[in-house]
Amino acid sequence: MIAETNLADVVISALIVLGAAFALIGSWALVHLPTLMERLHGPTKATTLGLGGMLVASVLFFQANQGIRSAHELLISLFLFITAPISANMIAKVYLHRRRTDPSGNVETPAGPPPPPGTGDWTTYRRPQPGSPSSTAEN
Amino acid sequence: MRRLVPHPGLAVLLVIVWLLMANSLSFGNLLVGVVVGILLPIFTAPFWPGRPSVNFGAGLAYGLLVLWDIVVANFEVAAIILFRRNRDLRPAWLVVPLALDTPEAITVLAGTISLTPGTVSSDVSACGRYLLVHALDTADPAAEVARIKSRYETRLRKVFA
Amino acid sequence: MNLADHLIVAPVVIPALAAPIALLVMRRKRRLGVGISLASCSLMLMTALVLLGVADDGAIHIYALGNWPAPFGIVLVLDRLSGIMLVLAATLSLIAMVHSVITRADRDGWHFHPLFQFQLMGLNGAFLTGDLFNLFVFFEVLLIASYGLMLHGQGRARLKAGVQYVIVNIVGSSLFLVALGLLYALTGTLNMADMGQRVAAIGPDDQGLLRAAALLLVSVFVLKAAVAPLHLWLPRTYAVATPAVAALFALMTKVGVYSIIRVVPQVFGENAGAAAFVPAPYLLPAAIATAIIGFAGVFVARSLSEQAAYAVVGSTGTLLIAVASWQVETLGAALYYLVHSTLTGASLFLVADAVARRRSGSAENASPAPVFAQRQTLGLLFMAAAIAATGLPPLSGFIGKLLILKALFGTPHWGWLWVTILATTLIGVIGFARTGSAIFWKTTDDAGTAQPAASMRADLIAPVAALALLASLSAAAGPVTAYTHAAAVQLLDPAITARAVLVRP
Amino acid sequence: MITLEFLVASAVGVLVAAGIYLALRARTFQVVLGLTLLSYAVNLFLFASGRLTLGGAPIWQKGVTGYADPLPQALVLTAIVITFGMTAFVVALALRSFLETGTDQVDGDDEPCDDDAGGAP
Amino acid sequence: MINYAVAIGFACLAFALALNLWRLLKGPTISDRIVALDTMVINTIAIIVLIGIETVDDTYFDVALLLAMVGFVGTVAYCKFILRGDIVE
Amino acid sequence: MILFTLALLPFATALLIAVASVRGRNLHSGLAAASSTLGLGLVALLAPRIIAGQIPAVSLPWVPGLGLEFSLMVDPLGLLFAGLILGIGLVVVIFAHFYLATGEATGRFFASLMLFQGAMLGIVVSGNVLLLLTFWELTSLSSFLLIGFWRDRADARQGARMALAVTGGGGLALIAGMLLLGTTAGSFDLLTILSRGDIVRASPLYPVILILILIGCFTKSAQFPFHFWLPHAMAAPTPVSAYLHSATLVKAGVFLLARLWPVLAGTGLYTGIVTSVGLVTMAFGAFVALFRHDLKSILAYSTISQLGLLVMLLGFSLELAAVAAVFHILNHAAFKATLFMSAGIVDHETGTRDIRRLGGLAKVMPITAIIATLAAAAMAGLPPLGGFISKEMMLDETLHVGLFGLPWLVPVAATIAATLSVAYSLRFAIKLFFGAPRDPEAHLRAHDPATGMWVSPAVLVGIAVLLGLVPMLFAGPLVASVASAVTGKPAPALELALWHGITPALGMSVLAVALGVILLWWHPRLLGRYEAIRHLDAKQMFDRSLAVADAVTRRVHFAVHKPSLQRMLFAVFAVTLLAVFEGGFTGGGRLAGQRPGIPASPVAILAWGLLVAATGAVLAAQRQRFRSLVYISVIGLIVALAFVHLSAPDLALTQIAVEVVTILLLLLALNLLPKQPSMLSRNGRRARDAIVAGLGGLGVGGAAWAMLTRDPVDPISAYHIANSYSGGGGTNVVNVILVDFRAFDTLGEIIVLGITGLAIYALLDTATRGTAGARLRVWQEDMPHSPERHPMMFVMATRLLLPLVLAAGFYIFLKGHNEPGGGFIAALVVAIAFLLQYLASGFDWTAERRKVGEHRLIGFGVLLAMVTGLGSLLFGANFLTSTFGYFTLPLVGEFELATAMLFDAGVFAVVLGAVLLAFSRLSQIAQRAARGHADQDADRPEGMP
Numbered sequence A: 001m002i003a004e005t006n007l008a009d010v011v012i013s014a015l016i017v018l019g020a021a022f023a024l025i026g027s028w029a030l031v032h033l034p035t036l037m038e039r040l041h042g043p044t045k046a047t048t049l050g051l052g053g054m055l056v057a058s059v060l061f062f063q064a065n066q067g068i069r070s071a072h073e074l075l076i077s078l079f080l081f082i083t084a085p086i087s088a089n090m091i092a093k094v095y096l097h098r099r100r101t102d103p104s105g106n107v108e109t110p111a112g113p114p115p116p117p118g119t120g121d122w123t124t125y126r127r128p129q130p131g132s133p134s135s136t137a138e139n
Numbered sequence B: 001m002r003r004l005v006p007h008p009g010l011a012v013l014l015v016i017v018w019l020l021m022a023n024s025l026s027f028g029n030l031l032v033g034v035v036v037g038i039l040l041p042i043f044t045a046p047f048w049p050g051r052p053s054v055n056f057g058a059g060l061a062y063g064l065l066v067l068w069d070i071v072v073a074n075f076e077v078a079a080i081i082l083f084r085r086n087r088d089l090r091p092a093w094l095v096v097p098l099a100l101d102t103p104e105a106i107t108v109l110a111g112t113i114s115l116t117p118g119t120v121s122s123d124v125s126a127c128g129r130y131l132l133v134h135a136l137d138t139a140d141p142a143a144e145v146a147r148i149k150s151r152y153e154t155r156l157r158k159v160f161a
Numbered sequence C: 001m002n003l004a005d006h007l008i009v010a011p012v013v014i015p016a017l018a019a020p021i022a023l024l025v026m027r028r029k030r031r032l033g034v035g036i037s038l039a040s041c042s043l044m045l046m047t048a049l050v051l052l053g054v055a056d057d058g059a060i061h062i063y064a065l066g067n068w069p070a071p072f073g074i075v076l077v078l079d080r081l082s083g084i085m086l087v088l089a090a091t092l093s094l095i096a097m098v099h100s101v102i103t104r105a106d107r108d109g110w111h112f113h114p115l116f117q118f119q120l121m122g123l124n125g126a127f128l129t130g131d132l133f134n135l136f137v138f139f140e141v142l143l144i145a146s147y148g149l150m151l152h153g154q155g156r157a158r159l160k161a162g163v164q165y166v167i168v169n170i171v172g173s174s175l176f177l178v179a180l181g182l183l184y185a186l187t188g189t190l191n192m193a194d195m196g197q198r199v200a201a202i203g204p205d206d207q208g209l210l211r212a213a214a215l216l217l218v219s220v221f222v223l224k225a226a227v228a229p230l231h232l233w234l235p236r237t238y239a240v241a242t243p244a245v246a247a248l249f250a251l252m253t254k255v256g257v258y259s260i261i262r263v264v265p266q267v268f269g270e271n272a273g274a275a276a277f278v279p280a281p282y283l284l285p286a287a288i289a290t291a292i293i294g295f296a297g298v299f300v301a302r303s304l305s306e307q308a309a310y311a312v313v314g315s316t317g318t319l320l321i322a323v324a325s326w327q328v329e330t331l332g333a334a335l336y337y338l339v340h341s342t343l344t345g346a347s348l349f350l351v352a353d354a355v356a357r358r359r360s361g362s363a364e365n366a367s368p369a370p371v372f373a374q375r376q377t378l379g380l381l382f383m384a385a386a387i388a389a390t391g392l393p394p395l396s397g398f399i400g401k402l403l404i405l406k407a408l409f410g411t412p413h414w415g416w417l418w419v420t421i422l423a424t425t426l427i428g429v430i431g432f433a434r435t436g437s438a439i440f441w442k443t444t445d446d447a448g449t450a451q452p453a454a455s456m457r458a459d460l461i462a463p464v465a466a467l468a469l470l471a472s473l474s475a476a477a478g479p480v481t482a483y484t485h486a487a488a489v490q491l492l493d494p495a496i497t498a499r500a501v502l503v504r505p
Numbered sequence D: 001m002i003t004l005e006f007l008v009a010s011a012v013g014v015l016v017a018a019g020i021y022l023a024l025r026a027r028t029f030q031v032v033l034g035l036t037l038l039s040y041a042v043n044l045f046l047f048a049s050g051r052l053t054l055g056g057a058p059i060w061q062k063g064v065t066g067y068a069d070p071l072p073q074a075l076v077l078t079a080i081v082i083t084f085g086m087t088a089f090v091v092a093l094a095l096r097s098f099l100e101t102g103t104d105q106v107d108g109d110d111e112p113c114d115d116d117a118g119g120a121p
Numbered sequence E: 001m002i003n004y005a006v007a008i009g010f011a012c013l014a015f016a017l018a019l020n021l022w023r024l025l026k027g028p029t030i031s032d033r034i035v036a037l038d039t040m041v042i043n044t045i046a047i048i049v050l051i052g053i054e055t056v057d058d059t060y061f062d063v064a065l066l067l068a069m070v071g072f073v074g075t076v077a078y079c080k081f082i083l084r085g086d087i088v089e
Numbered sequence F: 001m002i003l004f005t006l007a008l009l010p011f012a013t014a015l016l017i018a019v020a021s022v023r024g025r026n027l028h029s030g031l032a033a034a035s036s037t038l039g040l041g042l043v044a045l046l047a048p049r050i051i052a053g054q055i056p057a058v059s060l061p062w063v064p065g066l067g068l069e070f071s072l073m074v075d076p077l078g079l080l081f082a083g084l085i086l087g088i089g090l091v092v093v094i095f096a097h098f099y100l101a102t103g104e105a106t107g108r109f110f111a112s113l114m115l116f117q118g119a120m121l122g123i124v125v126s127g128n129v130l131l132l133l134t135f136w137e138l139t140s141l142s143s144f145l146l147i148g149f150w151r152d153r154a155d156a157r158q159g160a161r162m163a164l165a166v167t168g169g170g171g172l173a174l175i176a177g178m179l180l181l182g183t184t185a186g187s188f189d190l191l192t193i194l195s196r197g198d199i200v201r202a203s204p205l206y207p208v209i210l211i212l213i214l215i216g217c218f219t220k221s222a223q224f225p226f227h228f229w230l231p232h233a234m235a236a237p238t239p240v241s242a243y244l245h246s247a248t249l250v251k252a253g254v255f256l257l258a259r260l261w262p263v264l265a266g267t268g269l270y271t272g273i274v275t276s277v278g279l280v281t282m283a284f285g286a287f288v289a290l291f292r293h294d295l296k297s298i299l300a301y302s303t304i305s306q307l308g309l310l311v312m313l314l315g316f317s318l319e320l321a322a323v324a325a326v327f328h329i330l331n332h333a334a335f336k337a338t339l340f341m342s343a344g345i346v347d348h349e350t351g352t353r354d355i356r357r358l359g360g361l362a363k364v365m366p367i368t369a370i371i372a373t374l375a376a377a378a379m380a381g382l383p384p385l386g387g388f389i390s391k392e393m394m395l396d397e398t399l400h401v402g403l404f405g406l407p408w409l410v411p412v413a414a415t416i417a418a419t420l421s422v423a424y425s426l427r428f429a430i431k432l433f434f435g436a437p438r439d440p441e442a443h444l445r446a447h448d449p450a451t452g453m454w455v456s457p458a459v460l461v462g463i464a465v466l467l468g469l470v471p472m473l474f475a476g477p478l479v480a481s482v483a484s485a486v487t488g489k490p491a492p493a494l495e496l497a498l499w500h501g502i503t504p505a506l507g508m509s510v511l512a513v514a515l516g517v518i519l520l521w522w523h524p525r526l527l528g529r530y531e532a533i534r535h536l537d538a539k540q541m542f543d544r545s546l547a548v549a550d551a552v553t554r555r556v557h558f559a560v561h562k563p564s565l566q567r568m569l570f571a572v573f574a575v576t577l578l579a580v581f582e583g584g585f586t587g588g589g590r591l592a593g594q595r596p597g598i599p600a601s602p603v604a605i606l607a608w609g610l611l612v613a614a615t616g617a618v619l620a621a622q623r624q625r626f627r628s629l630v631y632i633s634v635i636g637l638i639v640a641l642a643f644v645h646l647s648a649p650d651l652a653l654t655q656i657a658v659e660v661v662t663i664l665l666l667l668l669a670l671n672l673l674p675k676q677p678s679m680l681s682r683n684g685r686r687a688r689d690a691i692v693a694g695l696g697g698l699g700v701g702g703a704a705w706a707m708l709t710r711d712p713v714d715p716i717s718a719y720h721i722a723n724s725y726s727g728g729g730g731t732n733v734v735n736v737i738l739v740d741f742r743a744f745d746t747l748g749e750i751i752v753l754g755i756t757g758l759a760i761y762a763l764l765d766t767a768t769r770g771t772a773g774a775r776l777r778v779w780q781e782d783m784p785h786s787p788e789r790h791p792m793m794f795v796m797a798t799r800l801l802l803p804l805v806l807a808a809g810f811y812i813f814l815k816g817h818n819e820p821g822g823g824f825i826a827a828l829v830v831a832i833a834f835l836l837q838y839l840a841s842g843f844d845w846t847a848e849r850r851k852v853g854e855h856r857l858i859g860f861g862v863l864l865a866m867v868t869g870l871g872s873l874l875f876g877a878n879f880l881t882s883t884f885g886y887f888t889l890p891l892v893g894e895f896e897l898a899t900a901m902l903f904d905a906g907v908f909a910v911v912l913g914a915v916l917l918a919f920s921r922l923s924q925i926a927q928r929a930a931r932g933h934a935d936q937d938a939d940r941p942e943g944m945p
């Protein structure tokens, strides 16, 4: 496929390996870490540096080896940067919700989150107050 | 101009996205991109009531800072995952009091926290003034909260001025 | 290309335009929508009649969609068989449509008219296409529309039966795709005429695969035709459907039969090696079983619509008994009987509806009820429909059965086939006589015959029209059988079609 | 040597087997799951009728040969769309039927558990 | 050189997918299964990008982009289902 | 012309009466009488020519392919029967006019009667056996109406059904017989067939033909053992009995025997069967008649007996026997119709038909008594009546016939039967009219009826008398020519006379009368004996066998047609499996082909492992619905990856987008479906299903393996690749196939989706009302839920995503013609963008901001696609022909416009509309349920879960 080795190839290869490694570490974290909230930290690695490395490698690859000026890989990162926190947030909410309503499903859980100061609670447990920033589309 | 392009930030973002999708910088694509950038925000305006205005420069700087933090944090967390035994982990729940008061700004802050490995934004308080963050490993939760507030929140207040 | 040449595609285009237009105008102007729907049916009937005439020149008329030549593009093929099916579909749809409008059944739920038109589009497309995958697509069009129509009006019974009907047909569609995949892999083509030619060239190594594909494909058609033991979905579905819809559905099983008649000689004809006339050894016993099961159902059924549904099953059995020997005489007889049995099924459902509308409490169940309006007229109509269904004179069923019996004479096992056909006729006669006498003769009390409301006569238009068609089919049996015979000749000589379809540019 | 052909064929087989087994269960949701698996299998099967091509050009270019057979792909696209429509419909129907009849059993054995049709909870 | 990198990349990602599946099947909480599925989508995107590099063809990029755009929809829908039962309200 | 008029007149009259059904009975009976008279006139007009040897015939083609012609002909036999049918018909009409009470449905009655007359007349004037069959079956149908005339009476309904079942069933045998006869003879033309008797009798099919035709004749003519329907047909009004069961319907069988005599008669088989059946019927009928009490029942059994006599005579295969039969047909018609009418008069006047309650009526109704007694005497075969002559001839002929090699058998049996006839005939007359009244009450009002009522039987009995007194003058030429027509030979020397000198027949006759009188003398004692025995009642047997058949059929039927989806699917899978394996094994060839395989990469193998594991997980978790959905997602992901790997980017895109929407729909539905795990099926059932499933997997997997290991065979797609750019203007061949080469498929496909949307809308629109609505209102959440509806972060992200994803959708649409993408995928992407709004911000919030209705999208989309397709017609090209061009604008550069893209826009609109419609409908139901739930916990304190 590619004959001569040059600096670009080295960088590209390094980025590919780096990205793949971070993706693997993220997935390893998912298996290895003890509780859900800790495991949840794994995928952010795959999303950010794992895939990011791969995408930059792709940009460089098509630029250096094919002469195609390509940047659309950045779009993937853009979308993932928007969506990945949402996924994590929702999964965390599911965790919070289930640990209070269905303790049997969370045998390994250590202490839950402290309530926010004052009389309120987290939105997973309590409907957002009208007019507050957290009640975006409540109607 | 203001009426034609009520949200210049979104319009610019759309033009950039369009050019990235087309993956070429030809004039034709730019033209179509501009049309898309003008029309789509108008068309989707009802779906985003009270679109905030954004300080471009501050936003760009914020973005670069976050990118850098992401790269650094990736390596730190990788080390924790690979080399720290599970029983030595010091996970913690952080309650971050918020000075930000628009949902957009809070969301960006929460997103930033989640994207940087090691912390995940988990919930918002019903009153909207506290953010619940889970940290994978932290020695001093209060310091971590302070770091988040000083490093990200203060900057974001400028972005969403 | 003048406009007349485009007429072949009209049976698909007309409903495909009428449906969205009706959909768009219906919300504001109901009557306009209904008018469009009726106009579409009438226009379709006229077109179909013209096409029937066109096809009578004996030539195979081709319409290449998108101007792409067969086998690369999709072509429509108009021959005598498609002419017959188009006229049948248009006629039946007009009757069913008129009935639904008169009885206001079209107002029992949303989108009756668009769904109805799409259903017709699917039917007409299936009858015209010369491409096997396109046939699948039109099957799906007519099926999904039929799901909507079958559930029209809803209610517990329809929903229960609907789940079964829909799921069974989805499985059938999956199997259709598997068969299609195999055939494409073996022949590299989708055009039926082309496939017929390529099948003949398949080597000995691939014969088993070919035969499996052919049998699978025919099984799918058999499922659509509701042939035993794959008939189980039909009776409940048809019995609970809105009667105007059930009347149209009388044609739906015939789509399966049509596909068998169309595909087997064309693709799996005598040159097809291991797949030559592939369903032959199994179709006959299955058809016999279907006829027996169907008429046994007529025998034990306790409501008119249920009886009608089983009569549809039984008639398919009789029909396939004739189809299964793949000879010109039997096939010609079968085509005549196909037309007859479709109209008959429709008239049974329509009469059942007219009865149900007058016996509000007991509907059309064969339990005694008070005297109802127009009992005598309805009794006569029912008798006529039953006469048609059992194949007694003077309606076309008698001629159809005589034709089939005569054509079967001398074919293998003809004795058993005769016994089946005649015995099922007797079973049917007894069954219809039982429900008929229970509903139209037996009453709980004679108090006051309700005077029919003015609108109550109008709902007899459709059943009377269907029965009148059966009478005319009988009176005009000479020319009609000549046409069906010629159609059978055309079908059993696929080389003619292949030559016409595969004109290389 | 394990070939791609073997992987695809066996995957189709496994999906079909699971699909049929689920389709023969007694409740609508399981049946819908079965139909979904069957449709995966059928789509793969139909796709396979064009044989497998590795590294084939997906887009026509002058002078290039070695395309994956595009026709089965087009057919599968049509099939996916149609299957999607059917699945959507059957899901809606299953729900509607349950709401009307009070049961999602389709086995005929079991009459609805609450025949009072939406009466007291 | 890039070939080797790509091969290593495939190996890492394949192994990652296997780990994801293990978590998916193992659970134990519903959140675990959802997060496993979510990670699987990310890893699949990476594989598709890698296939693009391997085959020197950026046609497949669109697939990766689509997955990035809509892949999380399933995740949030599953979460919403657990949280609220009704995913649209 | 006369023939057509003759044949069609009764039908026209029937129609006329039916149309005039609200008018009075005078009009009805008047029309019927006029029609019969006119018909009779026509017959009279034809008679001289026919007796002179001409056979008027006329023919119209009907179904040439079948050999069915509308051909009519009247020969002497037809003439005789036509005369009987019309003549007795006229008499019966007059009688019925007086007999039927006011308020009876005379319109229905006379219309049915005329229908029957027409059918009967049709039988005797048909010149084509298939036409004859047509009329034959019509007689069964019209007699069904007549017997069931008093429809509120159970016995009438039963009698009618039984008559229909038996005679209709016999008619079916006749159909078979006639078809075989015509096929054997080479023609269905009656005269041709009659001339080919030798061929028929020589045919190996002859026994089958004979038996089938005989079954038809015997059922119709109530021959043993098919006789049982006739007595029950007596539930009909008396005029009907007089008509159908004396002169016409039951004579049809006899007619047909006579008609086909030249073809069928003369063989040992024929003689054996027909003679013995006739003989048995004659004796049996007479025997039973002796012990019946109901007047009509006596007459019914006597009719059976007399028909047996006729059948026996025809069975002799002797010409003189045929003459006797013909003559007896005349006699029987005359006296039996008379007797029925007399019975009707008695019933009418006394209110009873029970012979045990009647007696001595001669005093109060002398005219009736004279008429009936004369007719009974004719039936008994007493001189000087016609019945005597025909019985004499019959007895004489018996001496020439040996049955089963026993020359004495037939004469002895015939004499016994004659004895019984004498006994029951005398019993009828004597018990009814003479002696003392047994039940005075019945006689209170009794007197002779109005003239109109007795004139009819009087005329008939007059004929019976004349047939005895001056037979040659009255019937000689007719009988001669009819006999000749029956036998197909010149008429035998005929001598109809009361006195032939002292012959053995006379002796037998005298003996019969003497014994008959003695029998009547002993009757009370015999009756006691008779009634002490339990009789085999054929009607009961018929009923019981029907009931058993019904029960068995019912049980089998309901066992087979259990409303089980699993059974249906099992049948489908089993049949298709058998089909595939049968085909694979018997077709020959090999499973694996020669094509070299592609080595699988480790990633591919691993992906395969994931897929198999996920599939297994779905199976294992099938009872936990949520988990199985998650596993399904994995399978979808792997399949998409496979499509990428195998160079099918469009498929991967579609798969991913469809997957997302499907999961959303499934989740929406799953929320409301019951979630409790289902019970496991029984082990046996699971094993059975597992076997079928395993075989299915093997079958389809094997087929896939077989396909994949074979080389492609010159696929037509080579043409598509070659012409995609040059002819279709696009480089994405898959897309060009979809929107150009096979745009017709795509048109159908989007219509499927459009219909799906509409059908789902129609289906779910009612879900919030009625039973379903009630269920929704009381719907209980089955797991505790978080109170937050619209998580802030999610909502904010979707607000930004909407314009971005819409832009992406637009882009995918534009480039689809040349690169992966296209209207369908674009629509799904756009749909997902909106679905995200539903998910994040809720149904109401999104719905009130959406501008374009889904219905319009579907409608306009289909229209756009259609109009694009039709546009090509303007340029003289076929439907769906596309065109494209490359244009250059300053600054912008070159770009392509293709009409196929317009078509694709239609695709886009329909798909978007359908997906949104389906989704919003499902959401709305969930909304409804949620609202019901919210109402319940509205008063909960803030913050409680």
Ligand code: NA
Residues within 6 Å of the ligand: F650, F732, F734, F735, F816, F817, F819, F820, F821, F822
């Ligand atoms: Na495309």
Ligand code: NA
Residues within 6 Å of the ligand: C066, F739, F740, F741, F743, F880, F881, F882, F883, F900
């Ligand atoms: Na085109």
